[in-house]
Amino acid sequence: MLNLFAPKLPVTEVQRVWIDDAFARLFDLFGRDICKTVPVILPDLVHFPKEFDGSEEWAEMVLAQVCRFMNVRRERIRLDWYDVTGPEEELKKHMPYWEGNGVGGPSGTYRQGEGDTVHIRLNR
Numbered sequence: 001m002l003n004l005f006a007p008k009l010p011v012t013e014v015q016r017v018w019i020d021d022a023f024a025r026l027f028d029l030f031g032r033d034i035c036k037t038v039p040v041i042l043p044d045l046v047h048f049p050k051e052f053d054g055s056e057e058w059a060e061m062v063l064a065q066v067c068r069f070m071n072v073r074r075e076r077i078r079l080d081w082y083d084v085t086g087p088e089e090e091l092k093k094h095m096p097y098w099e100g101n102g103v104g105g106p107s108g109t110y111r112q113g114e115g116d117t118v119h120i121r122l123n124r
Helices: 013-030 057-072 087-092
Strands: 078-082 109-111 119-121
Touching: 057 078
Parallel strands: 078 119
Antiparallel strands: 109 119
8 A cells, every 4th residue: 555644864865874874983983872872962052052153262162062962082182263365265266166155175175184183274
């Protein structure tokens, strides 16, 4: 019998496979019990008490909060800011990637630093 009201996943098949693979990696790294013992952190005012304002101070607050949630020492994370200026601005005039609303390119970069540090750079 055809059930027209059967539940349907709110994701595409490609997205479902990506999610399944991501959880498989999570389980390989931390074990299946991780989902039973770690709280779900939502991007809400309960977990992040200050509303988004786009400031560097807000990003620093969120990073500190995420470090607390993940039990990562804040000192391990180096957060820097940069502005996209210079040759990139001229390229935007000639590259189809930047056509349209005038935005594009990375919003930031991530790399392993020295020792156990991580370096995150965000575009203002």
